[in-house]
Amino acid sequence: KAGVTQTPRYLIKTRGQQVTLSCSPISGHRSVSWYQQTPGQGLQFLFEYFSETQRNKGNFPGRFSGRQFSNSRSEMNVSTLELGDSALYLCASSPGQLEPHEQYFGPGTRLTVT
Amino acid sequence: GQNIDQPTEMTATEGAIVQINCTYQTSGFNGLFWYQQHAGEAPTFLSYNVLDGLEEKGRFSSFLSRSKGYSYLLLKELQMKDSASYLCAVRFTGGGNKLTFGTGTQLKVEL
Numbered sequence: 702k703a704g705v706t707q708t709p710r711y712l713i714k715t716r717g718q719q720v721t722l723s724c725s726p727i728s729g730h731r732s733v734s735w736y737q738q739t740p741g742q743g744l745q746f747l748f749e750y751f752s753e754t755q756r757n758k759g760n761f762p763g764r765f766s767g768r769q770f771s772n773s774r775s776e777m778n779v780s781t782l783e784l785g786d787s788a789l790y791l792c793a794s795s796p797g798q799l800e801p802h803e804q805y806f807g808p809g810t811r812l813t814v815t
Numbered sequence: 816g817q818n819i820d821q822p823t824e825m826t827a828t829e830g831a832i833v834q835i836n837c838t839y840q841t842s843g844f845n846g847l848f849w850y851q852q853h854a855g856e857a858p859t860f861l862s863y864n865v866l867d868g869l870e871e872k873g874r875f876s877s878f879l880s881r882s883k884g885y886s887y888l889l890l891k892e893l894q895m896k897d898s899a900s901y902l903c904a905v906r907f908t909g910g911g912n913k914l915t916f917g918t919g920t921q922l923k924v925e926l
Contacts, residue, residue, distance in 0.1 A: 734913065734914075744858075744914075746913045746914065746915065749912050757913045791858070804848075804912060804914065808857050809857055
């Protein structure tokens with residue numbers, strides 16, 4: 702079974718631009734969560750989508766948004782990029798059952814904002 | 816808050832045993848996960864505890880005490896490839912699949 706895939710793997714943008722990142726979960730998984738990882742803050746939860754609905758949201762500004770499609774693939778968008786948005790963005794998929802035991806992480810998208 | 820605390824760095828010798836501790840706030844606790852992350856790679860799942868006690872999986876074991884808000888990851892027969900960051904993460908009730916992560920413990924295994 703294929704793992705979680707994320708595209709692109711690396712991205713360089715300038716301040717003020719916007720960016721869209723994509724995540725394809727493991728086949729059959731319906732829950733996709735997004736995390737931001739930085740050296741100073743560690744892994745921080747952005748949001749979770751389940752069956753095309755946002756189920757949870759972290760403490761990030763409204764510039765960070767996401768969506769999920771009917772095939773469970775998810776995208777996240779960051780508008781008006783700031784230097785501090787430079788980070789590794791990870792998505793994780795899980796079956797989405799009431800008590801999942803594991804989340805499987807993708808390889809991440811490394812975003813650099815200059 | 817839902818702070819997750821773990822040591823920043825640890826060093827151990829190849830072949831030895833190391834214990835990485837994690838403490839968290841007990842209110843709303845609904846499961847604790849340990850992940851391993853090598854530099855430049857995605858976190859990989861190691862263990863899950865939701866009830867008190869020890870879960871053993873090969874060279875790795877994880878312990879949980881819900882009343883104390885305490886967990887540890889035990890790595891036996893350390894190998895050089897175990898050098899990585901170890902992340903403690905907690906799921907709280909009402910959060911769906913949201914995990915709150917500690918900042919990770921960077922483990923260095925030396926000869």
